[in-house]
Amino acid sequence: MNGVLEETLTTIDDKRDDHRTRAGRWWYQFSKNPLSVVGLAIVIFVVCSAIFAPWIAPYPEHAGPYVNYGEANQSPSTNHLFGTDVFGRDILSRVFFAFRSALLMGIVVLAIVVPIGVTLGLIAGYFKNTWIDTVVMRITDIFLSVPPLILALAITSVLEPNLTNAMIAVSVMWWPWYTRLVYGMATSIRNEYFVQSAELLGASKFHILFREILPNCLSTILTKMTLDMGWVILIGASLSFVGLGEQPPKPSLGTMVSDGARYLPEYWWMAVFPGLAIMLIVLGFNLLGDGIGDLFSMEES
Amino acid sequence: DSQKIVRFTEAWPTYIDPAVAADFSSSVSVVNLYDTLVFPTYEGEVVPHLAESWEISEDALNYIFHLRKGVKFHDGTELTAQDVVFSINRLLTIGQGYSYIFEPVIDKVEALDDYTVSFTLQEPFGPFLYALVRLYILNEDLVLSRIEDTGEYGDLGDYGKRWLLTHDAGSGPYMVEEMRVEEYLHANQFPDYWKEVDPDAPLEFRFIGTTETATVRTLIRRRELEISDFRQPAEFYQNVAKEEGVKIAKMFGGSTLYCMMHTQKPPTDDIHFRKALAYAVDYDAIANQIFPGARQSKGPVSSILPGHKSDIFQYKRDLDKALGELKQSKYYDQLDEYPIDLIWCAEVPDEEKVALLLQANAAEIGIKVNVVKTPWMKIIEEVATPDSTSHLYLIFVSPHYAEAGSMIQSKYHSSSCGTWEQTEWLEDAELDRMIEQAIATVNKEERFAQYYAIQDYIVDLCPSLFLIDQPENYAYQDYYIDWVAAERAEQGERVNPVMGYNHYMLDVKVYPEKRDELLKK
Amino acid sequence: MEELLKVEQLKKHFVTSRGIVQAVSEATFSITAGETLGLVGESGSGKSTVAYMVMGLYQPTDGNIRFKDKNIGKYHQKRPLELKKELQIVFQDPGSSLNPRRSVGKILELPLKIHRIDSQFNLRKRILDLLDMVGLPKEYETKYPSSLGGGEKQMVAIARALSTDPSLIVLDEPTSALDVSIQAKIINTLIRIQKERNLGYLFITHDLSLMRNIAHRVAIMYLGRIVEQALTKDFFETPLHPYTQMLLASIPVVSEEEEKIKPERITSVGEIPSPVNIPPGCVFHPRCPKKMDICSQEEPTMVEYKPGHFVRCYLY
Amino acid sequence: MKEVLLDIKDLQVHFRVYGGFLKVLNGTNMRVYSGEKVGLVGETGCGKTTTMKAVMRILPKPHGITPEGKIIFKNKNVLSLKTQEIERLRRNEISMIFQDPTAALNPVFTIGEQLLDVFRYSKKNDGLKGKTLKQMAVDSLRAVALPDPERILASYPIQLSGGMRQRVCIALALANQKQLLIADEPGTSLDVTIQDQILRLIHRLAEERNMAVILISHSLGVIREWTERVYVMYAGSMVEEATTPKLFSQPLHPYTQALMECVPRLTGMKTNEGIPGRIPDYFFPPTGCRFHPRCPKKMAICQEEKPPFYQIDDNHQVACYLYKGES
Amino acid sequence: MNFSRYLIRRLGYSIFVLIGLSILVFMIARLVPGDPARAALGPRASEEAVEQLRSRLHLDQPIYVQYFYWLKSLFQGDLGESLFTRRPVIEDIKEFLPATLELAIFAGILMAFFGILFGVISARYSNTWVDNLIRVFAYLGIATPAFVVAIILLLIFGMYFEVFPTIGRLSAWIDAPPKITGLLTIDSLLTGNFAAFFDALKHLLLPAISLSLGGLFQEARITRSSMIENSKKDYTYSMRAYGVPERVVISKYLFKPSIIPTISILGLDFASLMGNAFLVELLFNWPGLSRYGINVMLRKDVEAIVAVIMVLGVVFTVVNIIVDIIVAYLDPRIRLVEKGE
Numbered sequence A: 001m002n003g004v005l006e007e008t009l010t011t012i013d014d015k016r017d018d019h020r021t022r023a024g025r026w027w028y029q030f031s032k033n034p035l036s037v038v039g040l041a042i043v044i045f046v047v048c049s050a051i052f053a054p055w056i057a058p059y060p061e062h063a064g065p066y067v068n069y070g071e072a073n074q075s076p077s078t079n080h081l082f083g084t085d086v087f088g089r090d091i092l093s094r095v096f097f098a099f100r101s102a103l104l105m106g107i108v109v110l111a112i113v114v115p116i117g118v119t120l121g122l123i124a125g126y127f128k129n130t131w132i133d134t135v136v137m138r139i140t141d142i143f144l145s146v147p148p149l150i151l152a153l154a155i156t157s158v159l160e161p162n163l164t165n166a167m168i169a170v171s172v173m174w175w176p177w178y179t180r181l182v183y184g185m186a187t188s189i190r191n192e193y194f195v196q197s198a199e200l201l202g203a204s205k206f207h208i209l210f211r212e213i214l215p216n217c218l219s220t221i222l223t224k225m226t227l228d229m230g231w232v233i234l235i236g237a238s239l240s241f242v243g244l245g246e247q248p249p250k251p252s253l254g255t256m257v258s259d260g261a262r263y264l265p266e267y268w269w270m271a272v273f274p275g276l277a278i279m280l281i282v283l284g285f286n287l288l289g290d291g292i293g294d295l296f297s298m299e300e301s
Numbered sequence B: 001d002s003q004k005i006v007r008f009t010e011a012w013p014t015y016i017d018p019a020v021a022a023d024f025s026s027s028v029s030v031v032n033l034y035d036t037l038v039f040p041t042y043e044g045e046v047v048p049h050l051a052e053s054w055e056i057s058e059d060a061l062n063y064i065f066h067l068r069k070g071v072k073f074h075d076g077t078e079l080t081a082q083d084v085v086f087s088i089n090r091l092l093t094i095g096q097g098y099s100y101i102f103e104p105v106i107d108k109v110e111a112l113d114d115y116t117v118s119f120t121l122q123e124p125f126g127p128f129l130y131a132l133v134r135l136y137i138l139n140e141d142l143v144l145s146r147i148e149d150t151g152e153y154g155d156l157g158d159y160g161k162r163w164l165l166t167h168d169a170g171s172g173p174y175m176v177e178e179m180r181v182e183e184y185l186h187a188n189q190f191p192d193y194w195k196e197v198d199p200d201a202p203l204e205f206r207f208i209g210t211t212e213t214a215t216v217r218t219l220i221r222r223r224e225l226e227i228s229d230f231r232q233p234a235e236f237y238q239n240v241a242k243e244e245g246v247k248i249a250k251m252f253g254g255s256t257l258y259c260m261m262h263t264q265k266p267p268t269d270d271i272h273f274r275k276a277l278a279y280a281v282d283y284d285a286i287a288n289q290i291f292p293g294a295r296q297s298k299g300p301v302s303s304i305l306p307g308h309k310s311d312i313f314q315y316k317r318d319l320d321k322a323l324g325e326l327k328q329s330k331y332y333d334q335l336d337e338y339p340i341d342l343i344w345c346a347e348v349p350d351e352e353k354v355a356l357l358l359q360a361n362a363a364e365i366g367i368k369v370n371v372v373k374t375p376w377m378k379i380i381e382e383v384a385t386p387d388s389t390s391h392l393y394l395i396f397v398s399p400h401y402a403e404a405g406s407m408i409q410s411k412y413h414s415s416s417c418g419t420w421e422q423t424e425w426l427e428d429a430e431l432d433r434m435i436e437q438a439i440a441t442v443n444k445e446e447r448f449a450q451y452y453a454i455q456d457y458i459v460d461l462c463p464s465l466f467l468i469d470q471p472e473n474y475a476y477q478d479y480y481i482d483w484v485a486a487e488r489a490e491q492g493e494r495v496n497p498v499m500g501y502n503h504y505m506l507d508v509k510v511y512p513e514k515r516d517e518l519l520k521k
Numbered sequence C: 001m002e003e004l005l006k007v008e009q010l011k012k013h014f015v016t017s018r019g020i021v022q023a024v025s026e027a028t029f030s031i032t033a034g035e036t037l038g039l040v041g042e043s044g045s046g047k048s049t050v051a052y053m054v055m056g057l058y059q060p061t062d063g064n065i066r067f068k069d070k071n072i073g074k075y076h077q078k079r080p081l082e083l084k085k086e087l088q089i090v091f092q093d094p095g096s097s098l099n100p101r102r103s104v105g106k107i108l109e110l111p112l113k114i115h116r117i118d119s120q121f122n123l124r125k126r127i128l129d130l131l132d133m134v135g136l137p138k139e140y141e142t143k144y145p146s147s148l149g150g151g152e153k154q155m156v157a158i159a160r161a162l163s164t165d166p167s168l169i170v171l172d173e174p175t176s177a178l179d180v181s182i183q184a185k186i187i188n189t190l191i192r193i194q195k196e197r198n199l200g201y202l203f204i205t206h207d208l209s210l211m212r213n214i215a216h217r218v219a220i221m222y223l224g225r226i227v228e229q230a231l232t233k234d235f236f237e238t239p240l241h242p243y244t245q246m247l248l249a250s251i252p253v254v255s256e257e258e259e260k261i262k263p264e265r266i267t268s269v270g271e272i273p274s275p276v277n278i279p280p281g282c283v284f285h286p287r288c289p290k291k292m293d294i295c296s297q298e299e300p301t302m303v304e305y306k307p308g309h310f311v312r313c314y315l316y
Numbered sequence D: 001m002k003e004v005l006l007d008i009k010d011l012q013v014h015f016r017v018y019g020g021f022l023k024v025l026n027g028t029n030m031r032v033y034s035g036e037k038v039g040l041v042g043e044t045g046c047g048k049t050t051t052m053k054a055v056m057r058i059l060p061k062p063h064g065i066t067p068e069g070k071i072i073f074k075n076k077n078v079l080s081l082k083t084q085e086i087e088r089l090r091r092n093e094i095s096m097i098f099q100d101p102t103a104a105l106n107p108v109f110t111i112g113e114q115l116l117d118v119f120r121y122s123k124k125n126d127g128l129k130g131k132t133l134k135q136m137a138v139d140s141l142r143a144v145a146l147p148d149p150e151r152i153l154a155s156y157p158i159q160l161s162g163g164m165r166q167r168v169c170i171a172l173a174l175a176n177q178k179q180l181l182i183a184d185e186p187g188t189s190l191d192v193t194i195q196d197q198i199l200r201l202i203h204r205l206a207e208e209r210n211m212a213v214i215l216i217s218h219s220l221g222v223i224r225e226w227t228e229r230v231y232v233m234y235a236g237s238m239v240e241e242a243t244t245p246k247l248f249s250q251p252l253h254p255y256t257q258a259l260m261e262c263v264p265r266l267t268g269m270k271t272n273e274g275i276p277g278r279i280p281d282y283f284f285p286p287t288g289c290r291f292h293p294r295c296p297k298k299m300a301i302c303q304e305e306k307p308p309f310y311q312i313d314d315n316h317q318v319a320c321y322l323y324k325g326e327s
Numbered sequence E: 001m002n003f004s005r006y007l008i009r010r011l012g013y014s015i016f017v018l019i020g021l022s023i024l025v026f027m028i029a030r031l032v033p034g035d036p037a038r039a040a041l042g043p044r045a046s047e048e049a050v051e052q053l054r055s056r057l058h059l060d061q062p063i064y065v066q067y068f069y070w071l072k073s074l075f076q077g078d079l080g081e082s083l084f085t086r087r088p089v090i091e092d093i094k095e096f097l098p099a100t101l102e103l104a105i106f107a108g109i110l111m112a113f114f115g116i117l118f119g120v121i122s123a124r125y126s127n128t129w130v131d132n133l134i135r136v137f138a139y140l141g142i143a144t145p146a147f148v149v150a151i152i153l154l155l156i157f158g159m160y161f162e163v164f165p166t167i168g169r170l171s172a173w174i175d176a177p178p179k180i181t182g183l184l185t186i187d188s189l190l191t192g193n194f195a196a197f198f199d200a201l202k203h204l205l206l207p208a209i210s211l212s213l214g215g216l217f218q219e220a221r222i223t224r225s226s227m228i229e230n231s232k233k234d235y236t237y238s239m240r241a242y243g244v245p246e247r248v249v250i251s252k253y254l255f256k257p258s259i260i261p262t263i264s265i266l267g268l269d270f271a272s273l274m275g276n277a278f279l280v281e282l283l284f285n286w287p288g289l290s291r292y293g294i295n296v297m298l299r300k301d302v303e304a305i306v307a308v309i310m311v312l313g314v315v316f317t318v319v320n321i322i323v324d325i326i327v328a329y330l331d332p333r334i335r336l337v338e339k340g341e
Ligand SMILES: Nc1ncnc2c1ncn2[C@@H]1O[C@H](COP(=O)(O)OP(=O)(O)OP(=O)(O)O)[C@@H](O)[C@H]1O
Pocket: C014, C016, C021, C022, C023, C041, C042, C043, C044, C045, C046, C047, C048, C049, C050, C206, C275
């Protein structure tokens, strides 16, 4: 895979001939759509607040096993912008820290899922109408035959409920989407003449899969990855909503929502703010992903 | 449809088969559907019920009960001694639910005639009459007619278990109208009940299977719920009490919160380590801030139970002492190598608060505690073997019958190891002997004296942190229902110490007009 | 002259869910070094299928393909690397023959690397030479296909085909997607390179006027069969097969002289039938203005009307 | 004097794209007399289809705009007609055969549904109903020499061959008695023999109905064989106009000449180097004469100002400064 | 005819997928650490009893043999017994499935109907304020997890305004209609019990909206973009060019091809809807299969988990078949062209 990376980098590098203008044009086109810029801003905000949580959270110690019943159940105020929970912990601080596990979930899952899914999709697509295609794609179909959330719930529940297992379960459910996506592209790209000429020149399978076909899928994959960051985080939040994700006292957005939901309607802030935080992340990645997707499709046309 | 309905919430699963029922929500249902030979009073005594009178033999091994005549089951047939025999046999055969109370003591049960039944015990069992409140009488003919052939009880098939999951075969004041698993149990008053019933008593009750706070909250606000469950967080009660006509009843029903410590697993196998923890805990914070209205437990037995030793030693928060104990522990130098897990039950959110507090308290003396949230079913599973059992468990325990012996036995006798009632794995032969002896003592005073000794012994052993006696907090519609248990609690009187009996529906009165009044506002 | 490629009784049937597609039923021809064989036919007549079999993208159902006297009628993956070096192809669609994610330099480098044509140090020089050969300036090395026009792309594809120094190039309608103004340049380049390197071309097209300008010999395909084959000159002077005549008559031309070459107006009727349901007898008879009874009964065989001029028709 | 049917005057069409406009049509002029067959020839992407879409007022909204110019059809400016008027115009006066017959047929409706709708709305005022309409549809398919019309009516486009689709498109376009038919490269995507049939068919139908035809093609041969008068288009404007024989015997514009040179001849043995370069980028089109970057005979003035049409004789005009003096 | 061949192939394929799913689920069930026989009998059971049960459950056999026994009992409708309800799982499913189906179907209808409606409006008035408004809502709607929507709806309409019930399927004081289909709305209509019908509808509304919102806006977006894309296609211009009125062009020639992509992703959206039902049923105390599913999952009630997933797999497969049939019906390109051409 190293080769692919190198290839991609050099691809970018080769395009340096008009690097400045190109980057400028990208930004120009990207910023044409204000929603994409909003998305980018949200994502940057979320990522930064996750990275710098210990410094920007007003009460970093509240993200851990901290209790202070004297301060419990405070409504939003200048001291506690999002109020406090039943333990007297500052919800804003906990949200910042919860971004960490949310992003971690997204990154780890995609890091597992994308290489596997993409490779399988490439192989199945390239060997279309052979037994390899049949085996890979039928397995993919089986995984896709049940809503991913449900199987992920089932898998996490039979394992120990914790963040690692949640990531494993979501990964198990997620790779088929990449396989199917890449499969679709690979089956059409492999019929392109440039792939056939590479074959006729005697290029290796590896070269054809990863250097001829894959680079043409990258923009779509990248777009999907951006969107999926949001979706994986959402699935992770759903798992922790029923208690199958990150375990307390570590903050996680889903758990905060489900715990907070007990105290509706009086202590609405306990559920509503973490809920909005999930929405914010998903929204951010969605907007950004759409922006990137538009950008790529515009580049291609 | 009558408006004379009482609705209350509780956690599912609920088993209304008396041979299976044992937990709170099941007990609450069963007490209303079935009758027992004797009936527990609010004062902790038992009075005649189906049995009008009884005789006890000299050696305390034989009990003869004379049954009331003319008692009808819900299908109209008469309740006879044979049904009593059937019920105890079925309970013992199935071996679930409350059978553990009777299993070690009953030798044989016979119907002497239609209205006389004789119980022969294997050995003297002091609290036998108190235990009998857990023997619910089923309609033998009805059950036998509902048996499904495929089951594990040979000729008896499934012994009617499947049918009894959603139906009753009792003679109690209420009969099942509809039971929807995981949703609700709806029961109507039995019109031919043998006892006189107050006209204001509810004509129906509906047990709603949820403890979802938001739902319960809404239902109360809309007057669609008369009595809440007691599993809600403190915040719920504070808020709901602001509703007009809603009151909170605090009932000390014998429920006690323990932090059980595994006495066979390092480092909690070390008594000094355990005592260090016992001195580190901030009991006041738990009793005042997390469970407002609770009180720190006095020893291993709930202070409401007859037989409780009221002047027993109490651990108090004292960090110096805690450190002192810790220094005596053999693990003092290697605390880092022994992180301990503290399990709390996912279904009881307030336990998390306790868990976090204990974690913080332990940290103050340098003990690292991992807090783990675990669903109830999983707790039951993992405490089955000493190896899979974790160090600490936060668990509420209630007595099965109204006497200190119930709690001592079910909590600390080695036979309860492997169940959720004892995750301490305290397999102490001396203690077992003391408990067996006390239980077998028929004379009440003598028995209680032995109970006191046992309580001291346990406190000294410090197998558990005796955290709080928890009041069961119920939000209820004070404006339009009269609820005996709640009123007694308000007056500071005892409530029924036998689990479930505070929900005896005949002790509730409903005034639908008043409800309408509230709704109009 | 040295015979490069010899194709005998080539046949290719595809099994599909619609039935058996008889894409190519009979193709026999040969190409010598430095010669261009033009393969002409309507869409769906099986021209590309023949080309793909030559290249090894399809395995022939039946028949022989010999290259420099070696049987090569097998799938390309089983062909030795040296053979791949000898045989190259330029595809119809310039848009898809170059990988949009690879620069022209990289594209041209690939064959050089695979076939170890030159040492690492000379690679770049080779690439520039290739660009020069097809008349592209050397800056193109760093460009990406998206910034090239259709003609330029096709030039790069030709350069790539030339890079391994092959002896035979299959050209599958290399200009049909391009404008005439661009086509002219490509054709010229191809002719020039052929002369320089004594290359053999299998040139596929449906444009007879173009054929006239590039091919030494012409073969006409109809529904999977070669129905007429001749030297270009003979072919245009005396088109024999009724189909050939119909084809010639249909060509729109731009000058009076050309008009004169066209056979007296044979109006075209009907469409080429589906290769799944091949008509019995002569496959052209449903459209043939000169059909006889026998035509619908038995398929005619190829006859040599005069030396080097073959035709598959009962008229001769 | 023939009656002027369509007069396109200085038409400009721009497409809004990210970051600006594609200035595709650059002052196009064209005139069509009734009953006449006019050819429009030019390379791919030079704006032929765009011009005709502007005439039909079916430029993509909101991207395609016509900032300048007039399209006069029978003394009315098409560009300023109201929706109903333009619909009436499309129903009764002008029709168009689309370039790609596959793309022009809705893939999810049967041929019958589409054909019947066209009849239904164009004949609405005549109060015709079901049966008659069906009969008309059948007849219209017969008119374009399609065998077994009943079956075709019930078919979906994918069930037909390319040639059949092209004929269906013609039937659709000629559903009503029209005065002007715009045929956008009919049959180009098909084989020569089929193309020949299609062109013959259009020719015949036009003769029968006395329709004016604008035949668009990038093949000079097609234009020569089927039209009377020709416009040569390059990069958004007309560069030369003449009667067909005249243009082919004496092409004047350097572009036309070069184009003519490039066409391979059946007579063979004449090859040339083609026209260097390619069609300009409409985002930054060249100033002045848009052909100048490719022109072998360009002069200084060519870069500065767009050349006007110079009338060489009665039926020949050319937009090139080379002929400035000759008009 | 071609269509029936398409159908047969589609069904055969579904059966294959379901068998594959059963293997997958079986493997997940075997992931559970520990001995199922021991777990079923509890710690106090004797070793012989455990051994006996083990051989009764074929646990002493190789895994593939176990699988076939399991599959066999699955076909006989024996899904094992739930540790949680202590009933045969099949009974539980019969009891809980209709509630989930009713909710999912209702939400699915909301999703498809309003999704397409909003999409069409948005495309029709593209780049106006209506369109922008819908698009902003779409982004928010898609990004908000169903359980957050549910909480917000609960808070506003259930608790603050108290206009909708927040628990269960029917109010306690309303007599449930007799069980015919198990779907309360339909049963009450069939029996003419309108009070029950409206009450059931009221109960359905909030959970159904929470479930449908994400998919709804997804559908709206797809409809919008495919309408805009199709409006650039020659075939819409051609119909205009032949004088078909704008209204007809849009409502017929543009609409039909444009909703094909919308409908084909309905299956996917329905999947995420079913997934979200697991959380939303919990919040609304909806006595459905999904809430049951969560409960058995939290309790590691393996037999029940497996059964729930299989049942949902079947439901989902059926939905996909229906979607595919509708799409094939609408789109002759799928119906008439054989695969692999
Ligand atoms: N892989 C394949 N599977 C099935 N049928 C095929 C395949 N390849 C080609 N065919 C069929 O074989 C016939 C001949 O195809 P081929 O591509 O060789 O024609 P062609 O003469 O090159 O046409 P064109 O001028 O359109 O390129 C066609 O009917 C085509 O549908």
